[in-house]
Amino acid sequence: MKQCQALVQEINEVSSYFYCLTLEEPYLAQTAQPGQFLHLRVGNGIAPLLRRPFSVAGTSPATGTIRLLFRRVGAGTELLSCLRKGDWLDCLGPLGTPFSAVGKDPAVLLAGGAGVAPLLFLGESMLNAGKNVHLFYGAADAKALLPVDRFLSPGVLIHFATEDGSVGEHGNLSDVFKLALDKGLAPGELFACGPLPLLRVLANENRRWVLPMQVSLEENMACGVGACQGCAVLIKKDGETLYKRVCREGPVFNSSEVVW
Amino acid sequence: MKQCQALVQEINEVSSYFYCLTLEEPYLAQTAQPGQFLHLRVGNGIAPLLRRPFSVAGTSPATGTIRLLFRRVGAGTELLSCLRKGDWLDCLGPLGTPFSAVGKDPAVLLAGGAGVAPLLFLGESMLNAGKNVHLFYGAADAKALLPVDRFLSPGVLIHFATEDGSVGEHGNLSDVFKLALDKGLAPGELFACGPLPLLRVLANENRRWVLPMQVSLEENMACGVGACQGCAVLIKKDGETLYKRVCREGPVFNSSEVVW
Amino acid sequence: MSSLKTRIAKLELETPLLTASGTFGFGDEYASLMNLEGLGGLVVKTITLLPRSGNPPPRLVETPAGMLNAIGLQNPGLQHFLEKELPLLQNLHIPLILSIAGETEEEYAALAEALEGCTGIAALELNLSCPNVKKGGILFGTDIVLLGSLVEKVRAHWTGTLIAKLTPNVTDVVHLAHAAARGGADVIAAINTIRGMVIDITKRRPLLGNRFGGLSGPAVRPVAVKIVYDLYEAIKLPIIGMGGIMNTNDALQFIMAGASAVAVGTGNFVEPRTIPQITAGLKEYMEKSGIKDLHELVGAAHES
């Protein structure tokens, strides 16, 4: 983990409110693992005050670039969206504990909304490691859907779900995934990231499926490096519950250990 | 006085840290008088929070444009300096009480640093009214000096003073002006704007010269429209002292009425 | 159709949006920028028995997301107000709330007595952030005994709605609100400014002429919301909430925390149309959320 000044190489609005930001920073590009995040300084340090965390969505170690995908939701992401090629961005990273591929084939990635970012990186890296990968990706409608195929090598099997049925299957992500299970899909392990209600439903269903399942969680952050205890989530371990830090022990947790 | 959305027509760095901002806003361009100011909303309204006041440095009623000259000194002027052609700027104005040409010819304008802005507008308008106008304009060095001739029609007699002697006379503004008086200049009235210490010296000297003298004062402002009483300066009138508002009764005051 | 009507004690307001005392003058300065009759009510700047010239400049300075002011209650005094300002204000068809302050109990009482019976004054607001000169300069608003006794004295002369505006510079605002209630206040307003200071590092001395001042603006909002929330749990009186309200969402925080009305102060300086904008924003929020009556939202954050 380092504090780096990264050069903005490219920034594009890739779907409505969604931006893809490519940064040039060889150290980050070479060390970041799927599931890890960067803590970015946005603005002048007064308002917005705190850094903002974003999952790494992909890296090109060879060219020394690293990619983020973010949704514009408030003042911080608004400022980020105004970056231009050639600007510098102060980053802390890579931070947090990455995903670990432990289970059997195929790996199934379950992504809701902006939660797709870390799973794109994970999918790409598992594909490179020779695994079979399915991505279930849900959003409200076609407009909100990222063109994920642009960020993935061919080989990952993509299943879209939109709540209005405008693209892919009609319905929410967990229903569409359950349908696929009914049709015979037999995942070896699950990786999920997205809004908390979605993760809760999936974790709950997984008590029946009993698959190895990792989730990437979000919590408001201050330091991002483990010093302030601000990003705590409740975890159960050996019959006890205790708080763990999303920025340090997480953001990736074993779904069965999270107190949902 | 109105709240207007003005269109940025042009913005240039005209000398180091000094910017010229041209706004398109017919109402302001047609109503603003020399000595009046605009109260500009800079940034998002959180930090910087308050509006920032700037004297009108010139208008073109025919084309509906209005000009400001400002020095980049802090967060607010930093943001202003990043405006681009085509941006919108929220302005309150024109505000305050203008200069009034009451005295005899020639009028002498005494400008220190950024204080030159309202005097350029005044000089231009007096020239158009057929008056003889001298501008004494002082700055630390050549770099800090605005190319004032670009903002004035030919006819105003310009006397430069720099503290390092790099342009014009060597010395501070009041000394250079006193030298001109010694050499026979006989002003009909004085108009001064600039740093408080300079104005104090001039006001003090004017107790000997006893010329009609108007000064444009600065004070931190909140509302800019006279509601908060925040911009008070001490004024003596009929043997009594009382606080007046720079934004309303000012920024132009009769030098002899100011408690220096 | 959602209704923005609200009630603070006997006072019926068309909307819950008030001006915060001292930030809107006597209204006339803003008259050319907005329709004053769209305000829920106009709280004018604090007046005192005799004219006050105020503090030496600089009187204000910006701070991170806030500002300090030390105006020193500059105002033309009661007589001038009654003769010159009140007649103009009476022509506005919105509730007029008069803020008063004094250096002794007697001054507050004399103001109340003089104003009792004047037409066009919907309520009296007690600015309690003033030092009691007789009691060694302790602020009325920081001492339970001083505060209770002061409110009682004013109550004896004023039959209309009486608002006690509390200072946040105390260990326990709730105790002071109880004292105000016991003294006969009908409404609690909170918060006044938080004391603060900026050092001018170039001159190596306090920047403000008065050395210190009162902090307002978005910076203080979380402090104000907490106080309104605590007051709502502890007392039965309606609350006017304020402190850093800049937009509809900010106003909603105060209303959900327990405010029946809210006031905008510093926000007016940044955007003179803050109050009309919030008025429209609240209406839109209520219509979208299917809320008919503003009172459904007052204190909503306490329910779970």
Next chain:
Amino acid sequence: MSSLKTRIAKLELETPLLTASGTFGFGDEYASLMNLEGLGGLVVKTITLLPRSGNPPPRLVETPAGMLNAIGLQNPGLQHFLEKELPLLQNLHIPLILSIAGETEEEYAALAEALEGCTGIAALELNLSCPNVKKGGILFGTDIVLLGSLVEKVRAHWTGTLIAKLTPNVTDVVHLAHAAARGGADVIAAINTIRGMVIDITKRRPLLGNRFGGLSGPAVRPVAVKIVYDLYEAIKLPIIGMGGIMNTNDALQFIMAGASAVAVGTGNFVEPRTIPQITAGLKEYMEKSGIKDLHELVGAAHES
């Protein structure tokens, strides 16, 4: 050559820059981002006698130019600290200041007793923003009697430098500082966070799991500077100033207001190198201004 050396009671510091308790963990998290030995001193996060699990999430939220936190003093407890953390910290060649808290006087006293004699602890800081469970939950730091008695009890067990860290949530900080001084404190630290709340308007309830939290960051700086200024006028003890320090100019405001040392809290989150940057900035400022000794600046804003 200007010297940044400063002295707070018996404690000699190479620079006046400290970490604020709770914002720098036990130092290890920041070790890869900066040279910890450049710190004037390390104030570690508050420890308690027994481990504490802390408050339910969310534990923090950003506010205008500030943040609210409600960590709830999560910490591994005294035993773990002595066995696992202290040995590592002893290897750093900078003064180590230990912040402690308890729910009863006895807990504070027991902590002091256990730490007395441990090598490598330069000073003890009392976090007084804790409720006294025996006295109905009144904060130690808001009551003169509780505070004085607490400091006295700790003093009886601790012979080293003793710092009383005051809360700003009181009517009169000076009274509390006097009580701490009478109880035997050597140094006053100010300020801890200001209580505040954010309402989540979507969920219509307080946003933080603990409902309310403590406000820190630039937003509170004017409040903190005023308190340091007032303390400097009123008491003889050296002061550690903090609250919203982000850069050299901010630190200078506190020093000129009267702080002999300053601490950076929230600033570390924004820019981990805030302390080294300010250290360099102070040195540059002093050299430019021809100031040899930092003490020439301490309290400079009071001289005129």
